[in-house]
Amino acid sequence: MYKKSLSCPFLIWAAAFIIIPLLFIMYYGLTDKSGSFTMANLMAVATAEHSKALFLSLGLSLLSTVICLILAYPLALILSGSRLGKSGFVIFLFILPMWMNFLLRTLAWVVLLDTNGVLDTILKFFGLKGMKIINTPAAIVFGMVYDFLPFMILPIYNVVSKIDVNVINAARDLGANSFQTLYKVIFPLSLPGVVSGITMVFVPSLTTFVISTLLGGGKILLIGNVIEQEFMKGTSWHIGSGLSLVLMLFIIVSMILSSKYDHGEGNVL
Amino acid sequence: MGNKLIELQHISKIYDGHKVLDDLNLYFNENKFLTLLGPSGCGKTTTLRILGGFEMPDEGHVIFSGEDITSLPPNKRQLNTVFQKYALFTHMNIAENIAFGLKISGKSKTYIEDKIKYALKLVNLDGYEKRMPDSLSGGQQQRIAIARAIVNEPKVLLLDEPLGALDLKLRQEMQYELIRMKNELGITFIYVTHDQEEALTMSDTIVVMNQGYIQQIGTPEDIYNEPTNAFVADFIGDSNIFPGIMLEDKVVEIFGVIFPCVDTGFGHNRPVDVVIRPEDVELGAPGAGTVDGVVSHLIFKGVHYEMEVTACGQEWLVQSTRMYPVGEHVSISVDPFNIQIMNKPESEDEEAVVLDV
Numbered sequence: 001m002y003k004k005s006l007s008c009p010f011l012i013w014a015a016a017f018i019i020i021p022l023l024f025i026m027y028y029g030l031t032d033k034s035g036s037f038t039m040a041n042l043m044a045v046a047t048a049e050h051s052k053a054l055f056l057s058l059g060l061s062l063l064s065t066v067i068c069l070i071l072a073y074p075l076a077l078i079l080s081g082s083r084l085g086k087s088g089f090v091i092f093l094f095i096l097p098m099w100m101n102f103l104l105r106t107l108a109w110v111v112l113l114d115t116n117g118v119l120d121t122i123l124k125f126f127g128l129k130g131m132k133i134i135n136t137p138a139a140i141v142f143g144m145v146y147d148f149l150p151f152m153i154l155p156i157y158n159v160v161s162k163i164d165v166n167v168i169n170a171a172r173d174l175g176a177n178s179f180q181t182l183y184k185v186i187f188p189l190s191l192p193g194v195v196s197g198i199t200m201v202f203v204p205s206l207t208t209f210v211i212s213t214l215l216g217g218g219k220i221l222l223i224g225n226v227i228e229q230e231f232m233k234g235t236s237w238h239i240g241s242g243l244s245l246v247l248m249l250f251i252i253v254s255m256i257l258s259s260k261y262d263h264g265e266g267n268v269l
Numbered sequence: 270m271g272n273k274l275i276e277l278q279h280i281s282k283i284y285d286g287h288k289v290l291d292d293l294n295l296y297f298n299e300n301k302f303l304t305l306l307g308p309s310g311c312g313k314t315t316t317l318r319i320l321g322g323f324e325m326p327d328e329g330h331v332i333f334s335g336e337d338i339t340s341l342p343p344n345k346r347q348l349n350t351v352f353q354k355y356a357l358f359t360h361m362n363i364a365e366n367i368a369f370g371l372k373i374s375g376k377s378k379t380y381i382e383d384k385i386k387y388a389l390k391l392v393n394l395d396g397y398e399k400r401m402p403d404s405l406s407g408g409q410q411q412r413i414a415i416a417r418a419i420v421n422e423p424k425v426l427l428l429d430e431p432l433g434a435l436d437l438k439l440r441q442e443m444q445y446e447l448i449r450m451k452n453e454l455g456i457t458f459i460y461v462t463h464d465q466e467e468a469l470t471m472s473d474t475i476v477v478m479n480q481g482y483i484q485q486i487g488t489p490e491d492i493y494n495e496p497t498n499a500f501v502a503d504f505i506g507d508s509n510i511f512p513g514i515m516l517e518d519k520v521v522e523i524f525g526v527i528f529p530c531v532d533t534g535f536g537h538n539r540p541v542d543v544v545i546r547p548e549d550v551e552l553g554a555p556g557a558g559t560v561d562g563v564v565s566h567l568i569f570k571g572v573h574y575e576m577e578v579t580a581c582g583q584e585w586l587v588q589s590t591r592m593y594p595v596g597e598h599v600s601i602s603v604d605p606f607n608i609q610i611m612n613k614p615e616s617e618d619e620e621a622v623v624l625d626v
Contacts, residue, residue, distance in 0.1 A: 166356035169323050170414075172343040173350045174370035174421065184369075188360045 028241035041242025050226055050243065057223040058250070060137055061205035064144035065152075068201045069194065071145070072152035076193075077186070079153075080161035091157070098150050106214050109143050110134065113215065135217035143211040148204060152197035159193030160186065199258040203251050223247055274299045274457055275320065275425060280329035282315055289315050290481045293329070297425070297459060302451050304460045304468040307478035308504070313461045314429060316478075320459065321350045321427050334424075348425040349418035353433055355410040357402040363389075363413055364398035370421040388416035391450060408439045415450065425457045432467065444470050465505045469493065477501050498611055502544040509550070509586050513543035513610070521610060524581035526560045530608040542611045547586040549607035552578070552593055558600030564593045 032038045044050055079090055097105060112118045113134045123129070133139045163186060171181040209224030216222075223243065230240030273296045280293040290312045297303055305313040318324035319331060322343035331339045338346060349370070358366050364385050371381045389395050392412035402410055411431055418426055428447075432440045448471055451458045462468055468475050469489040477484040477492060477500075485497045496502035499510050513523045515535040521528050523543055535541060555561050562580025569575075569592075576587045580601050593599055 164354065164356055166352040166354060167358065169321075169343065170350070170352060170356040170417075171358075171369070172323075173321060174417065175344045175373045176369075177342075177344055180373060185358060189358075191360075 025241045025244055028237050029245040030242075032238060041238050042246055044239045044242055045246045049221075050223070053221045053226045054223045054246075056137070056220070057206055060141055060144065060222070061202050064141045064148065064205050065198055065202045067141065067145050068149050068152040069198065071149060072156055072197065073194070076153055076156035076160050076190075077182075079157050080163075094150050094153055102147060103210065105147060106143050106211055109139070109146060110214050113139050113142065134215065135219050137216075137220060139215040140212050140220065140222070143215045144201075144205045144208065147211065148201040151200040151204075155196040155200065156190060156193040159190045159196075163189050195258045199254060202254055206250065207247065272299050273297070274334065276332040277316070277319070278330045278332060280316070280319060280326045280331075282312075282319065282324065282326050288481055290319075290326070293481070293483065295476065295483065295486075297457055299424075299457055300455050301473045302448070302458045302460065302471055303474045303476065304462060304472040305476050305478060306462060306465060306468040306504075307484075308463055310480075311478040312481040313463075313478050317350075317427050317429055317459065317461045320425075321348065322346050347423055348427055349421055349423040350427040350429065351411070351414050351418050351431045353430045355402075355407075355414045357410055357413060357417070359402050361402075362398065363394075363400050363402065363405075366402065366413060367417045367420055369417065374421070384420045388420045391419070391453065392416045393446075408435050408443065411435065411443070412446075419450070419454060419456075423456065425459060426454075428458060428460045430462050431460075432462075432464075440467070447471060469505070477504065479504075494609075496544060496609065496611065498614060499542045499544070502542075502609070502611070507547050507586055507588070509545045509547065511543045511545070511583065513541050515539040515541050515610060519605070521608065524583055526581055528559060528603060528608060529605045530610060531605050532608075532610040535610060535612075540613055542613055544609040544611060545585075545603055545607065547575070547588040548573075549603060550578075550585055550587040550589075551602050551604070552576075552587060552589060552591070552599045553602060555598045555600050558602030561598065561600050564595050564597045564599060567592065567595050 029041050030037055030039075032040065045054060110117075114120065115132055115134060117134065119133070133142065167189070168181060168185065171185045172178075176184060207224050209222060209228045212220055212222040212225050213228075216225075218225075227240050227243050227247070230236055230243065276296040277293055280290050281288065282290040289310075293312070293316065295316075305316055307313045315324060319326050322338075322341060322345075326339065329339075330337050333347065343350075358369065361369070367385045367388055368381050371384060376384075385398060386395075389397060392415055394409060394412055394416070397405070397409070397413075402413065405413065411434075414431070415426075431447075432443050435443065444467060447458070447460075460468075460471065469492075472489055474486065475489055475492050476486050479500050485492060485501045487495070492501060492505055496505060496508075502508045502510055511523050513521045515521050515532070515538070516527070517537055518533040518535070519530055521530050521532075521541070521543055528543075551558070560580050562578040562585065564576050565579045565584065566577035567574060570588075573588045573590050574592045576589065576593060578585045578587055578599060578601060585601060587601075
């Protein structure tokens with residue numbers, strides 16, 4: 001009883017700010033303006049404009065997840081390999097940006113990538129052709145990778161660093177060279193961390209609208225932007241909710257896929 | 270005498286400025302059960318890791334069948350290791366674990382299947398192919414670890430405290446199992462442990478180590494009956510170690526009492542260490558022995574009673590099947606053959622510090 005009463009504040013919180021809003025979204029998503037049931041809001045995703053945004057979102061999120069994985073995996077291996085004090089400092093360096101506000105970090109990239117921005121100026125200074133990255137899908141991927149990379153590194157590092165050194169030694173002892181040890185032993189054992197990292201990068205990338213607004217200059221619409229506009233610009237809460245439900249479906253599917261591989265060890269955040 | 274299979278020549282290893290091994294020289298013969306025995310931090314595991322290739326010595330050479338393998342990585346060495354905490358691959362089932370080394374060396378499918386069957390039979394775990402390591406008990410996992418190592422037909426099996434995590438009963442069973450496996454396989458076992466009983470039970474040869482130095486090499490009987498210094502005497506079994514003076518050949522004085530012994534060649538009035546095993550101290554009626562004393566402690570140990578007798582102002586550890594109650598006046602006598610005389614350590618290096626183990 002004692003323990004149950006302690007969870008009360010959270011239960012109230014969850015009901016007020018998670019469950020009830022979710023029910024509202026479902027209500028709005030499944031009804032029209034007159035309040036009668038309709039699937040039209042869900043079907044709205046099929047319109048050319050919406051489905052283009054959804055597929056662009058999926059594509060860019062997938063790309064940034066893959067880039068994060070390629071960057072994070074070797075780094076996590078190196079970090080866990082240097083077992084002595086040094087790794088603590090490097091990890092600190094990676095976590096440091098996470099303490100800074102997400103908006104600030106993204107805004108910093110606007111300044112860096114902007115036409116006549118820092119990167120452009122430096123390139124021009126060396127007589128090279130300036131780069132126009134801002135307001136392109138590439139800039140959005142840049143932002144996603146930068147913002148979400150730590151969420152890929154940490155779970156992988158966490159799992160890899162817990163692999164018993166003697167398990168790796170055993171593989172070497174049984175004749176495996178470094179590469180065979182990596183793909184036959186270390187990688188399979190690190191899968192829970194990899195899956196966890198993929199979820200933690202893919203889901204926020206899929207739903208972001210801030211990164212695309214700031215780095216896409218409002219010209220590139222992701223599904224997050226579309227939903228935001230439906231709500232904020234007052235077009236239709238019903239369509240916005242319907243699209244949210246569709247997006248939620250994609251998120252739930254990716255969570256189910258990942259939970260199949262993840263046995264809980266990789267959940268660090 | 271077998272052939273020298275592996276030889277360690279002048280091996281030194283330093284960790285963080287601390288010398289773990291200092292000019293170690295040791296060789297291992299074919300088809301022997303050899304144990305490296307010592308307290309934690311004595312360098313026994315480091316020696317094993319150097320043999321396995323997981324550690325490079327700072328100085329010295331490892332010779333295997335006449336070939337220098339000092340800088341060879343573990344996967345190129347003809348020896349396999351059984352690790353302390355089993356180190357099984359938890360993402361593979363038992364058959365895949367055992368097949369790991371064979372698959373890498375590119376053996377045929379039928380060969381691998383036969384080998385898995387044979388290995389599981391050897392470790393008494395027939396039919397476990399499809400099980401996952403997590404579903405096995407500690408003792409079973411350790412057997413699988415052994416099976417996984419021996420299917421590769423190594424010339425030497427290195428075992429790093431493999432029974433350390435098992436309970437007493439299982440540990441004793443596994444000791445006999447290991448002796449049987451070694452005899453069936455006909456290969457060399459190099460076994461690392463801090464458990465003197467394990468070492469005495471299984472070994473052909475015991476190497477007692479302390480602080481990076483070899484203290485004594487010998488058969489279990491040699492090590493127990495004729496320890497070369499106070500460290501070995503104290504580490505192997507219980508013992509009374511007293512400072513004594515060798516008055517002349519076959520006469521030693523302990524706490525002012527003269528005891529006859531059988532050792533010669535120590536000269537006159539030479540300070541020595543005297544070792545008397547507790548089971549060799551004989552108790553009798555007061556006045557009937559060499560010196561009188563009073564029983565101060567008594568514990569029942571099952572097979573025998575363990576007593577402490579105060580005599581000459583010293584506690585004597587005594588094991589006897591006959592019980593003398595606390596406070597009883599007794600006499601102590603020791604058969605001259607059971608008094609072991611040892612030189613006192615001469616140098617700081619040789620000093621075998623007695624650790625709490």
